[in-house]
Amino acid sequence: MAAQNVLYDAIVIGAGIQGCFTAYHLAKHRKRVLLLEQFFLPHSRGSSHGQTRIIRKAYPEDFYVHMMDESYQLWAQLEQEVGTQLHRHTGLLLLGMAGNPELKAMQATLSSHGLDHQYFSSEELKQHFPNIRVTKGEVGLLDKSGGVLYADKALRALQDVLCQLGGMVCDGEKVLDIKPGLPVTVTTTSRSYQAKNLIITAGPWTNRLLRPLGIELPLQTLRINVCYWREMVPGSYGASQSFPCFLELGLTPHHIYGLPSREYPGLMKICYHHGDAVDPEERDCPTALTDIQDVQILCHFVRTHLPGLKPEPDILEHCMYTNTPDRHFVLDRHPKYDNIVIGAGFSGHGFKLSPVVGKILCELSMKLTPSYDLTPFRISRFPGLGKAHL
Incomplete structure (x- = not known):
């Protein structure tokens, strides 16, 4: 059970594959991290459930091919850590x-x-x-x-490793309110939490969380x-x-x-x-x-x-x-609140890339230089949404 008076380094909203890998990378950096999920785990209401997903390096875009090289390495690393096969060639x-x-x-x-x-x-x-x-x-x-990734097994493995690394997973807690600031305050159906940083990986529910924060993405x-x-x-x-x-x-x-x-x-x-x-x-x-x-x-x-x-x-x-309109992800900070990071719009091809996506979202929340050029993923590529603070 997460303590109410704890100041977390980061709260991640959404325990799909992107949120799980983000929390995993934060915990690897010894950050105090809380992963929130509105449904009780495991569930089939989002985009990450089911037994299998395709993994591939074939993409028309160079930047995805480049990202997939490290993604394969990180999938293999997770397999080794948990001692469970997560991939079949x-x-x-x-x-x-x-x-x-x-x-x-x-x-x-x-x-x-x-x-x-x-x-x-x-x-x-x-x-x-x-x-x-x-x-x-x-x-x-x-x-x-x-090849094939074993999706359900990967989610369970990440949640287990996250807890072993000291992270917290709270499921069955729907987010009702986000108050930006330092710290940011997140209120759920159960309690309120505070953190230095917030990462939103809420899939189809992303805009419901972002609208009160003054932004709506074209999702x-x-x-x-x-x-x-x-x-x-x-x-x-x-x-x-x-x-x-x-x-x-x-x-x-x-x-x-x-x-x-x-x-x-x-x-x-x-x-x-x-x-x-x-x-x-x-x-x-x-x-x-x-x-x-x-x-x-x-x-x-x-x-x-x-x-x-x-x-x-x-x-x-x-x-x-x-x-998203161009089928590329959103990996960016909120244009106004630089301690709120957004990962969204994975357009049906993000699962295989989630180890690298989680790493990037972790880097953004820690104010580190991103490992990849994020030009294709910035909010500012959408007309009228302003320039993001990267």
Whole structure:
């Protein structure tokens, strides 16, 4: 139980993967840190739950490729610390039509960074991945570093390590009020806390905390349908058959991605990288499966590309993305209060980068020089939101 009269070095609001890694890095720096979570842990109401996420180095942007190099190192370090496997290597197969600009950009960044990858023509794709039906003109690019992260296990591991390092985790405490200043005061449904610094990593609830602090970020919360598809022959799309994660580019307005069967026996996870705008409090309102446009897009994709799967999902779950207009993160200090740091807008691709994101948010709160150029992540890139104090 956190003591009410303690002055913390930092309070982190939101115990998703970004908040957990931020608190972890602060504790590593011997800071007295409190991690607050509005729901009782573990929970499935945010963006970090579920068993798996894709990890990859293939990105069109150089700055993400650069960040992923350290991210892999930090994931391995956490694995070693907790003695638990948090990552499985599978490779990531990028699929797209020959000449697809995003595919070409990923190939260029992998090449320029000297990362191991392999290009497949349409005929080579058919030979190497016979359980994928290739569209005419479709080619492939294998990011050999790609694989699967065990999301739920990673969250538990971080929370355990944080407590071992002396940090505090208080769940089931919704933040009701933030009073800026030195110290900053955070009032929850249970009590009030004070800290020298505050880091907000509240996912879809970010703007609810920021509005009373005089700023609103251009964030859109989307409900994502997480779909699982049954193998007609059990194991045919599993890791034992060396089937990789995949990312389909360009066939639909948004990416389609998939992971080898593991979470549910005989089921493969395939999702559409987009969803419907939703209030995070109403995420679980029921929707008829036949009315969900993205599921119909996935049904068509599975029918045409993955003939070894049944073309309707067996299981449908929900997750949330919090998207920025450019799909890049917000990693910055509040424009007015420099002891309030914001990590937001991870746009459905932040999990793999969370070790480095947490390090950056830790550095910002400690007034250290950030390890990376934060130009792509500054609040000031959004018109009308002013220049951030970095």
